[in-house]
Amino acid sequence: MSAMPWCRRLLQRLSWVLLCLWFTGCGGLPVIVPDMAVQRRPVQIEGARGPLSAAQSKAILERLQARGAPTNVLDRHLALEEALVGSPLVAGNRAQLLQDGPATYEAMFSAIRAARDHVNVEFYILEDDEVGQRFRELLLERQRAGAQVNLLYDSVGSLGTPKSFFDPLREAGAQVLEFNPVNPLNVRRGWNVNQRDHRKLVVVDGRVAFLGGINISSVYSGGSLSRSGSRGRSVSEQQQRQRARDALPWRDTQVQIEGPVVAEYQRLFMQTWSAQRGPELPARDYFPALQPQGSEVVRAIGSAPDEPYSFIYATLISALRSAETEIFITTAYFVPDPQLLQTLQDAARRGVKVKMLLPSRSDSSFVLAAGRAYYQALLDAGVELYERRDALLHAKTAVIDGVWSTVGSTNLDWRSFLHNQELNAVVLGPVFGARMREVFNADLAASQRIDPAEWARRPLKQRLAEQAARLWSWWL
Known part of the structure; x- marks a missing residue:
């Protein structure tokens, strides 16, 4: 048995022991039960004047699917969004x-x-x-x-x-x-x-x-x-x-x-x-009557640390579990919890093409090192990892199956899911999804793919720095 794997396993075990000791009593992330993602009730969509009828909602779904989305994939993601998050799916938007x-x-x-x-x-x-x-x-x-x-x-x-x-x-x-x-x-x-x-x-x-x-x-x-x-x-x-x-x-x-x-x-x-108990806001027309501006179905998702769990985290985990063909993720700070890590590994192992675009440089070298501590587990599962060259990557986006897209402030780390107020848009449909894929592929062309064999040979000093940073995952 070589010294490298033994050293890595020892450091990982010590990391988890310390995490368990340090974080006892601290907040945690919700366990997303798979059954939550398979409810089959009709999807309810809101319009400019309130909830649409079942017939109107069905017509919107049919139009979205007619634009080229694979059969049932869009409907599956729409049903998933409806089941998980209390905020409404809203039709008639333009997203740029x-x-x-x-x-x-x-x-x-x-x-x-x-x-x-x-x-x-x-x-x-x-x-x-x-x-x-x-x-x-x-x-x-x-x-x-x-x-x-x-x-x-x-x-x-x-x-x-x-x-x-x-x-x-x-x-x-x-x-x-x-x-x-x-x-x-x-x-x-x-x-x-x-x-x-x-x-x-x-x-x-x-x-x-x-x-x-x-x-x-x-x-x-x-x-x-x-x-x-x-x-x-x-x-x-x-x-x-x-x-x-x-x-x-x-x-x-x-x-x-x-x-x-x-x-x-x-x-x-x-x-x-x-x-935050701010002063009363001056009277203004904060909620004017809004007319349809486009054809996008959008959900606004906010999360806050004093809520029971992060809505953004819950919908992301469930969308990843429902992925059928591809998952393209761009994130500036990647320090995953065990459930997110397992979900990404499981998706790759069941044949979903999983590509992650990550930074090669960061304004926080500590966070960058912590994220790299998880590379090997993802590479072993078949996830493709890329690091963006010639730029400091700060984007937080994902597109799944070409029909489920999100843009927002949420990183894939404990801080975003547990400690921060975050805000995202989930946009459902193949038109916006195609634009997201186009941008992702353009970034990919300016990135370097992580070669699994080369990564396995990285220096011991780098491995030690990664595991030391990983100890602080909950706080990063």
């Missing part, structure tokens, strides 16, 4: 993928400039840099023009942003709220610094919503690196100089949505505002 910061900021800023009634903003990171200042000035201009601005930002994610940055907004009449303040003297509810608002959301006039992985930061505009990094971690001056030398453009994805489902994102914003 936005790649990277420049395209996202152009579309988002343009929508804000056209705001007449209100702009609701929720971001993990809002930095006091060139992009942040442009964003603030745009919000100020709208506030002064009569459109109410309500802004919610995370205390840890925006830790490097001085409080004075928000003063002009407050003075102009905007409502500004800090999520879970780090300073316990400023809390409005129970203090839990580990629970963060990782969402990225803008809702304009209750008619258009933007969400995904892109924060308000200059890292997205030209490849320059920020002081805080995408997770709000402080870094030393030496680290900043090193990052400046190794600067990479950030690769991320956002989605712009118009149509009746925007009201669901508006409700999620207001739920968070209320849970």
